[in-house]
Amino acid sequence: MTSNTTSSHATWAQTPERSNRLMMRVMTWISLRLGRRVARSVLHLIAVYFLLFAPSSRRASSEYLRRALGRPARWRDLYRHFFTFAATIHDRVYLVNRRFDLFDFEVHGEDTLRHLLAKGNGLFLMGAHLGSFEVIRALGRKDTDLRVAMLMHEENAQKINAMLAAINPEAVQDIIGLGHIDSMLQVRERLDSGGAVGMLGDRTPGNDTLYPVQILGATAHLPSGPLRMAALLQRPVVFMTGLYLGGNRYAIHFDALADFTHVARAQRAAAVQAALLRYAALLDQYCRKAPYNWFNFFDFWQSAPTTTLPKS
Amino acid sequence: MQDNQKPTSPSTAEFQREVAELMIECLNLEVTADQILLDAPLYGEGLGLDSIDVLEVALVVSKRYGLQLRADSADNQHIFSSLHSLSDYIAAQRTR
Numbered sequence: 001m002t003s004n005t006t007s008s009h010a011t012w013a014q015t016p017e018r019s020n021r022l023m024m025r026v027m028t029w030i031s032l033r034l035g036r037r038v039a040r041s042v043l044h045l046i047a048v049y050f051l052l053f054a055p056s057s058r059r060a061s062s063e064y065l066r067r068a069l070g071r072p073a074r075w076r077d078l079y080r081h082f083f084t085f086a087a088t089i090h091d092r093v094y095l096v097n098r099r100f101d102l103f104d105f106e107v108h109g110e111d112t113l114r115h116l117l118a119k120g121n122g123l124f125l126m127g128a129h130l131g132s133f134e135v136i137r138a139l140g141r142k143d144t145d146l147r148v149a150m151l152m153h154e155e156n157a158q159k160i161n162a163m164l165a166a167i168n169p170e171a172v173q174d175i176i177g178l179g180h181i182d183s184m185l186q187v188r189e190r191l192d193s194g195g196a197v198g199m200l201g202d203r204t205p206g207n208d209t210l211y212p213v214q215i216l217g218a219t220a221h222l223p224s225g226p227l228r229m230a231a232l233l234q235r236p237v238v239f240m241t242g243l244y245l246g247g248n249r250y251a252i253h254f255d256a257l258a259d260f261t262h263v264a265r266a267q268r269a270a271a272v273q274a275a276l277l278r279y280a281a282l283l284d285q286y287c288r289k290a291p292y293n294w295f296n297f298f299d300f301w302q303s304a305p306t307t308t309l310p311k312s
Numbered sequence: 313m314q315d316n317q318k319p320t321s322p323s324t325a326e327f328q329r330e331v332a333e334l335m336i337e338c339l340n341l342e343v344t345a346d347q348i349l350l351d352a353p354l355y356g357e358g359l360g361l362d363s364i365d366v367l368e369v370a371l372v373v374s375k376r377y378g379l380q381l382r383a384d385s386a387d388n389q390h391i392f393s394s395l396h397s398l399s400d401y402i403a404a405q406r407t408r
Contacts, residue, residue, distance in 0.1 A: 178363070181363070181366050181367060181370055181381075181388045181389070181391075181392050182388045182389070183363075184363060184364070184366070184367035184370070185367075185370070185381055185382065185388070208362065225362070225364055228364050229364050229367065232364060232367060232368050232371070
């Protein structure tokens with residue numbers, strides 16, 4: 001970690017969220033009106049559509065898959081990547097509707113999570129645009145002692161809340177909008193009552209200090225905000241991802257990422273940096289394990305201004 | 313400077329300086345207390361704090377002065393809008 005910079009209005013801040021929302025809206029409608037089997041066939045059309053008519057997403061996918069697979073990506077790889085994305089977004093609709101019976105979940109590392117939750121001080125669950133986050137929230141809804149509130153940027157939170165309200169009104173309260181002092185205090189209250197607060201740590205929608213890390217053999221820049229908040233509130237952070245394995249199968253993974261419980265202010269910056277490296281290593285590990293689950297359809301490795309990269 | 317109602321508490325200007333110094337210490341800011349303008353926004357432009365910095369200030373301030381900051385308070389946006397409003401709020405609500 002030799003340099004850091006502040007992002008502002010990176011190009012992906014506009015494009016991928018827009019296509020995500022469009023995809024989600026289309027899929028919600030199809031899923032609820034036509035049922036899972038019909039909807040699944042539509043997913044193939046959507047994957048083809050993206051493959052043909054979203055050249056920038058296709059380029060990003062191709063570039064990413066080359067790194068993750070260790071060979072040039074073929075058309076079928078790109079297709080599978082888009083299909084996986086569409087499938088996980090589609091399944092969100094059923095998960096929010098508590099149709100857990102439709103799925104087969106395997107859960108890894110649940111003891112890590114349970115052990116930390118049992119302490120009663122709450123924890124952060126840190127994910128990424130890797131696999132499905134909704135799968136993990138489903139795990140929380142299935143048993144009552146795991147309550148996950150999702151922390152996300154205000155603008156996205158409002159749109160997703162509106163969407164969730166249409167599918168299942170009970171889902172709405174599980175989101176905390178990021179960006180105000182109030183939301184931070186809400187996070188603290190959630191943690192104080194022993195709850196889990198979820199966040200995605202691989203993108204930042206606003207201004208945040210970025211740190212260079214190595215993922216899949218190249219330098220990428222990760223926002224430090226989520227881990228800084230965890231350090232400030234002195235809580236443990238558990239990495240989590242819900243990898244889509246095809247059909248109706250998901251593998252949910254929990255890995256200890258950092259524990260800031262006893263980190264004093266003077267050690268905080270170093271502890272946050274160490275945690276960012278660990279987060280990057282986990283992203284690397286799961287990208288290689290389940291390559292088609294990476295849902296950052298923009299040039300993740302070039303998203304920071306090149307002038308800030310350390311000269312070598 | 314019309315706050316003479318609490319003879320035991322420091323003058324408004326002194327207290328604003330104390331809060332400014334507390335913020336500088338807690339965030340390792342590279343400015344002096346004099347450089348923090350009373351009415352400039354703490355967020356973004358102005359002092360340039362992000363939401364996590366502001367949270368840190370909130371936590372330190374609530375501990376130091378025994379304040380109870382609540383997530384559902386509609387005033388939070390106003391309280392943390394500037395050094396001026398933050399100092400006023402603390403002075404009015406402090407328990408220690």
